[in-house]
Amino acid sequence: VAVAETDLRRALVTAGRDLYRQGMMPGACGNLSTRLDSQRVLITPSGAAKGRLRPGDLLVIDLEGWVLGGEGRPSTETPLHLALYRRFSGVAAVVHAHPVKATALAVAHRPIPVEALPEALFALGSVPLIPYGPSGDAAYADQAAAAFEQADAALLLNHGALAIGRSVAAAQGKMEVLESAAAMALETDQLGGAVALPEHEVDRLRALWRHRRGESAGHL
């Protein structure tokens, strides 16, 4: 539907500008995508500054990565986005960014102590560490997507962060929660380290996350 596509193009452009202004997508770093329908995805072009994107700059691709519309090449991280859409039918948007604090933890191979952060637990479920892999590698993309069975966000070791959601705004929000959790983890380190919530509270918040994720078909 034409109107829906116009709205989705605007939503991606707006999210890209926000994330750029927040310092999460410096230069041409980062990429965003959203589902147009069950077979097609709208994605940012390779090498584009996300702070200056226009709705017409976005490419339409199929779930195998073939370009159906638009100029230029799709993001180099396209296989990562598509692996998530193929694995989880409920995923409607994917955001990959390099937020400074989350990426610092990813570079240091340090997990975010989500068991001490109720907001992160409730919003993200968990934050797995995904081993480093080359951009655009299909096997790596599948391995990375598998880490999202129990999570809505992850750290990409020596690289950055990845978040998924039911909408562009939701995936953007997950990325913001992730960066906030990373900032708290770093601050907490100055104070001697995070103190985990009681186990029953961790279990309760994880169950709430699982419930929300399971509500729509395709477990998201």
Ligand SMILES: [Zn+2]
């Ligand atoms: Zn990246």
